[in-house]
Amino acid sequence: MSLQAQIRATVGSFDLDVDLTIAPGELVALLGPNGAGKTSVLRALAGLLPIDAGHIALDGLVLDEPAIAIRLPVEQRPIGMVFQDYLLFPHLSVLENVAFGLRSRGVGRAAATARALSWLDRVGLGPEANRKPGSLSGGQAQRVALVRALATDPALLLLDEPMAALDVSTRVELRRELRQHLESFRGVRLLVTHDPVEAMAMADRLIVLEQGRVLQTGSPAEVTQRPRSRYVADLVGVNLFRGTARHDVITITGGGSLTAVGVTDGDVFAVVHPRTVALYRARPDGTPRNVWKGRATDIDLQGDRVRVRLQGLPSIVAEVTPAAVRELGLDRGDQVWIGVKATEVIVYAA
Amino acid sequence: MASTFWPEMALPPPDRRGPAAAPVPFLILAGAGVAFFVLPLLGLLVRTPWGSARELLTSSEALTALRLSLIASLSATAIALLLGVPLAWIYARVAFPGRAICRALTVLPMVLPPVVGGVALLLAFGRGGLLGGWLADVFGIHLPFTTAGAILAETFVAMPFLVITVEAGLRSMDTRFEDAARTLGARRWTVLWRVTLPLVRPSLVAGAILCWARALGEFGATITFAGNFPGRTQTMPLAVYLALETSPESAIVLSLVLLVVSLAVLVGLRDRWLGAS
């Protein structure tokens, strides 16, 4: 069961241009800031948003292809969707909610009820079958929403920020549970989130979306180790530079340069972990090949580390100990020398 | 957030907050409002000739008029539901050229003097009317001076109340529930029956009640279009009006009957059907 989608659509003032492939057995997370178009992608796959061009096919079944005038209506697509605020029908009981999809597809009342009940039992909500959704806790509602979507045996399961409506304190445990349930689902799974921790905890592969475009895709490890966008770099907490490399010297777009080791010439990204940035009062001699002056614009105590934002060519963020800050007598606005070893500059092709 | 996925839990139910929670100016104004309605009704009760009430009430004219009123008003409400709910749905969900004008025309019977409405109905459905002549020639259907005509007149003036109320309900509901239903495989008809209409049930009920009440009290359009004939077109309001000319006591007693029947229905339905559960 696999998904192939090329989605070109205009949503309001916003253009969506996304290519997306999900292989059998993959749990893919669509990660991006708010407004990136993540929910629109889900809606396009569900059929709630018409695409202007492109093609959506689930295991060969064409769901949407404007060029040949094929558009399968929502209700005919073999999908299940878990909405951000669950959208459990308030006038129906939990059991009726879960049985809704089955009944809509023609399953008789008795059979539908039985299957719905067994799904509810699977997530431990059998006893709540006759309650109304309004009286459920967040975690319970999420589980009901999930089994409601799963009850019809969809080929494609779409989850829109499934943890967003929950208390932070319950999230960790519920995330684990959700992952377990998703693991046993055999169809294609696509999860949308703006929470990187959630994405990395749950997904096999990440697709990073920003402004309607895919910026990067890869396993959580690949994406975080080799970020290709400011957004991911910020998520991970590293310094990201873009520039042109020539003979191990990277000329950074925006000013400044960094020397690295063993770099192939061409368009590159360079990553520098804040922890590897050293600060000095006086110009250092010795090993660091990258030395330049900067001004400390922000000094932030974060736990037992201090993050120092430095303006210079290039600007960079350093992470040092509080002791180091004291030693340097570092204050906002102070000028310091910045040193980064060439070996600590991670470079990869753009 | 809470209001989107648990709509019933959005606000504390009104009953839990006592009068002490109301601002004083509101209490005063509201009190004046209540008095405004209660006093005329009290006047009616005080002037009721309780002694002869029983025989006036059980007279065949009174019972006939009451039965006719109930049949006509309930029929009018049924027709209003049948035609009005789809109309409200279209106004709420489908944008088409001329929608604003259509809506204005639908509301027109609410502002038109009922007698004018009656004349308009004659011009449309009367013997010499736009449609009436054809209906009579082709189907042998005559509407003026018939019970059907009385029902038509009542529907004409009362249906707008239903349409407006239901349309408002449809516009204010969260349509994403319909999206959710569709992703579960529900076709349009199923979405309508199992999701949309149940979610707007308070508006449906309120609209139907308003419509029924208006139809029950309708006078001008009925007497103009359907005329006045005991047992056929003489509804309670007409009976009251005519009784007023010869026997005010009869009129008062009949009015009281209308009042009691209406109160019984309205009180019986209450909050339970109108919203907060």
Next chain:
Amino acid sequence: MPSRVAVGLIAMLLGAGQSACAAPAASTVGGSITVFAASSLTHAFTRIGANFENAHPGAVVHVTFAGSSTLAAQIEQGAIGDVFASADQPTMQRLVNAGLVSGSPSIFARNRLQIVVAAGNPKHIGGLADLSRAGLVVLLCAPAVPCGRYAIQSLRAAGVTVTPASQEADVKAVVSKVALGEADAGIVYVTDVKASGAAVQGIDIPARFNVTADYPMALLKDSQDAVLAGTFISYVLADGQHILAGDGFAAP
């Protein structure tokens, strides 16, 4: 001209209870009176009122037209006026019995019934007997209204049974619906047929079946200006007569 008649119908039906102010605004001397008059007197009393004001500068006459029984009911319930001109005796008697009349009423005009049909008499109605023809849509006034009582009397005298399609609360409604073409015939007053012009015509009812409606007028006990009211009543009995005759009323 159905649309013109329709407008007329609206005006008349809405007009039940309408007050016709028949005078210019200025008046310091002379006083003002309110006259309650049966709706069949609309045309005549409007003119009589205007003439009276011209003849008595400074006097103002307000006339309110409605069904006689409606007016009587309003007076019983406390409506304040000076003169009551009724379309029938029993209604006036009601007020006399209730002690609301000052002095005794005087008959100021007589009216008779006539069958009203659409202009051209398309259904070829010759007399009362024709009204019981099958398939004919006939309108009568409601029995509670004088015109309705008289019609029943007349039909009984002629031995004709008529099941009306409707018993209108107001004689004007009968005329209007016949004019509109919604009804084939109705029994109204001679004066109503005359007042309706070209849209309708009248079929006479022979005297032996007809009913003479005596129109009594009386001074109301609660009159605020009994002198002026009395003058008005005398005026109607004298100078107003030719106007009444012109409208089709018979002399008292």
